[in-house]
Amino acid sequence: xxxxxxxxxxxxxxxxxTVTPGxxxxxxxxxxxxxxxxxxxxxxxxxxxxxxxxxxxxKVHFILDHHxxxxxxxxxxxxxxxxxxxxKYGIKVWEVGxxxxxxxxxxxxxxxxxxLMVGTDSHTVGLGxxxxxxxxxxxxxxxxxxxxxxxxxxxxxTIKIVLNGHLPFGVSAKDVALLLLKxxxxxxxxxxxVEMEGDLLQDLSVxxxxxxxxxxxxxxxxxxxxxxxxxVLNYLRTDETRETVYTADNDARYASILNFDVGQLExxxxxxxxxxxxxxxxxxxxxxxxxxxxxxxxxAFYHDLLQAAEIVKGKxxxxxxxxxxxxxxxxxxxxxxxxxxxxxxxxxxxxxSSPSCGTCAGYEVGCxxxxxxxxxxxxxxxxxxxxxxGKIYLASARTVAASALTGYITDPRNHLxxxxxxx
Amino acid sequence: MTTEIKGKVFCFxxxxxxxxxxxxxxxxxxxxxxxxSHVFEDVAPEFRxxxxxxxxxxxxxxxxxxxxxxxxxxxxxxAGISAVIAKSFSRIFYRNAINIGLLAIVLPEADKISKADRxxxxxEQGKIRNHTKGEEYxxxxxxQIMLDIFNAGGIIPYTLNVLKTRC
Numbered sequence: 001x002x003x004x005x006x007x008x009x010x011x012x013x014x015x016x017x018t019v020t021p022g023x024x025x026x027x028x029x030x031x032x033x034x035x036x037x038x039x040x041x042x043x044x045x046x047x048x049x050x051x052x053x054x055x056x057x058x059k060v061h062f063i064l065d066h067h068x069x070x071x072x073x074x075x076x077x078x079x080x081x082x083x084x085x086x087x088k089y090g091i092k093v094w095e096v097g098x099x100x101x102x103x104x105x106x107x108x109x110x111x112x113x114x115x116l117m118v119g120t121d122s123h124t125v126g127l128g129x130x131x132x133x134x135x136x137x138x139x140x141x142x143x144x145x146x147x148x149x150x151x152x153x154x155x156x157x158t159i160k161i162v163l164n165g166h167l168p169f170g171v172s173a174k175d176v177a178l179l180l181l182k183x184x185x186x187x188x189x190x191x192x193x194v195e196m197e198g199d200l201l202q203d204l205s206v207x208x209x210x211x212x213x214x215x216x217x218x219x220x221x222x223x224x225x226x227x228x229x230x231x232v233l234n235y236l237r238t239d240e241t242r243e244t245v246y247t248a249d250n251d252a253r254y255a256s257i258l259n260f261d262v263g264q265l266e267x268x269x270x271x272x273x274x275x276x277x278x279x280x281x282x283x284x285x286x287x288x289x290x291x292x293x294x295x296x297x298x299x300a301f302y303h304d305l306l307q308a309a310e311i312v313k314g315k316x317x318x319x320x321x322x323x324x325x326x327x328x329x330x331x332x333x334x335x336x337x338x339x340x341x342x343x344x345x346x347x348x349x350x351x352x353s354s355p356s357c358g359t360c361a362g363y364e365v366g367c368x369x370x371x372x373x374x375x376x377x378x379x380x381x382x383x384x385x386x387x388x389x390g391k392i393y394l395a396s397a398r399t400v401a402a403s404a405l406t407g408y409i410t411d412p413r414n415h416l417x418x419x420x421x422x423x
Numbered sequence: 424m425t426t427e428i429k430g431k432v433f434c435f436x437x438x439x440x441x442x443x444x445x446x447x448x449x450x451x452x453x454x455x456x457x458x459x460s461h462v463f464e465d466v467a468p469e470f471r472x473x474x475x476x477x478x479x480x481x482x483x484x485x486x487x488x489x490x491x492x493x494x495x496x497x498x499x500x501x502a503g504i505s506a507v508i509a510k511s512f513s514r515i516f517y518r519n520a521i522n523i524g525l526l527a528i529v530l531p532e533a534d535k536i537s538k539a540d541r542x543x544x545x546x547e548q549g550k551i552r553n554h555t556k557g558e559e560y561x562x563x564x565x566x567q568i569m570l571d572i573f574n575a576g577g578i579i580p581y582t583l584n585v586l587k588t589r590c
Contacts, residue, residue: 024566040453052586066450067451122491140523141519144582190485220488361450385447
């Protein structure tokens with residue numbers, strides 16, 4: 001029986017010739033990264049392992065991204081503790097302002113084909129875009145990884161998702177993510193590995209692909225992998241001969257294979273409660289908003305800022321709307337400054353915050369009051385996520401930007417130049 | 424070895440996410456008892472005053488979905504909860520719970536259990552007795568490695584044992 005990509009990576013990292021779903025193995029970790037939200041507990045738990053060294057400091061990274069720059073006195077203390085721990089063991093710290101952990105790992109070239117990566121961020125799964133096995137773990141488990149460099153894994157079943165067709169005008173990768181979430185629901189893919197492929201991917205940048213794989217977590221996936229093609233290799237400034245690239249065997253076993261055609265996809269909106277509550281934008285158009293947000297690992301890449309800028313260029317944000325933008329890395333800010341995207345957004349009335357997880361989880365940036373409504377490119381919209389009683393609709397950067405202008409949820413296709421529904 | 428866990432039940436529905444268990448604004452806290460003082464604060468404010476040491480949470484599908492924050496199972500454990508029984512768990516929450524020594528049991532027929540029912544969990548036998556309803560439910564034991572981690576008291580004592588064996 002052939003193997004899927006995920007099975008091949010696990011077998012390799014567990015030093016086994018083959019593995020089967022359900023099997024439990026001990027696997028060697030290639031990269032472990034820890035953010036400032038879960039890091040403090042990791043440090044505390046690691047201190048319970050007396051006279052223990054970090055297994056390989058060169059494979060460990062700290063990223064100060066959730067409360068960045070320190071948003072409270074307590075966060076400042078956590079940052080100081082992390083810096084001291086990192087200095088003691090010779091571990092790299094990606095400082096406040098650098099950005100969200102997994103997009104930073106991508107930009108810095110640590111997410112590479114064939115690797116086993118664990119991060120304390122649940123959305124670590126997005127790094128599977130690079131053909132590696134990347135998954136999120138908790139703080140205490142991470143303390144164990146720091147001590148041993150190993151983690152136990154149950155080999156997941158793999159499901160294949162084939163994304164065919166080309167995105168219509170005004171429709172984004174984020175809309176594809178919301179479509180998949182609507183289809184599978186919050187739990188259907190729990191514990192499962194997902195392999196995504198299809199001709200749509202050739203149209204998408206690495207970051208747009210990450211917008212999809214990151215959101216895979218919201219349907220429960222253990223990991224999501226995409227093919228290592230020229231787009232990925234060029235992004236990493238490498239070639240296939242220098243990487244461990246796995247492809248699935250022809251007779252690999254899949255729990256199921258599902259095909260999606262995105263050729264007729266409309267802009268999607270997830271209504272408050274769960275990211276899987278997807279509807280087409282038309283079904284909620286007209287809903288009044290108080291805030292519009294571009295933010296999070298999956299919704300504040302350069303392409304998100306660019307797409308928003310194309311919509312708000314020369315216009316003004318609605319006077320009763322706060323348009324809050326929290327870019328996901330410092331490179332996104334630099335690039336947006338160089339290309340004029342930042343100026344366009346600022347002239348329209350947007351507020352630009354420091355790169356961080358910021359508003360996505362209501363971490364002291366862009367919170368909502370009870371009864372307020374926000375449309376956002378962030379990852380989650382559970383009850384109270386941006387503040388008790390606040391309501392969150394999830395959508396693409398284009399839909400968020402168009403809504404910021406009008407003050408209500410708006411179909412972005414009517415705010416783009418030319419024939420709104422044509423090419 | 425027999426592990427018996429007894430307690431009265433608190434019920435929760437489907438898709439309870441870690442942000443509802445412990446809101447994001449408290450995630451800067453690391454003291455488990457301080458975390459516990461805010462557990463379910465927004466969604467079930469009465470929980471804190473009613474829970475007693477040893478009580479059991481029974482929930483629907485996908486308990487603990489969302490953020491990887493371990494503060495969620497910690498807040499539950501240090502509020503006095505001895506076990507969470509759910510129709511299913513979100514992956515990271517399930518690992519986190521066992522890793523910190525909070526028992527997490529998958530029971531597809533969890534909806535037969537009601538608020539305030541008195542339960543006894545017989546872990547090694549994979550049985551739950553519902554004394555209030557006079558019913559018994561069987562559950563599949565978690566993989567051996569999870570039982571080993573739980574029985575060691577969590578992944579830190581477990582890792583200590585592993586490190587000792589390697590020396």
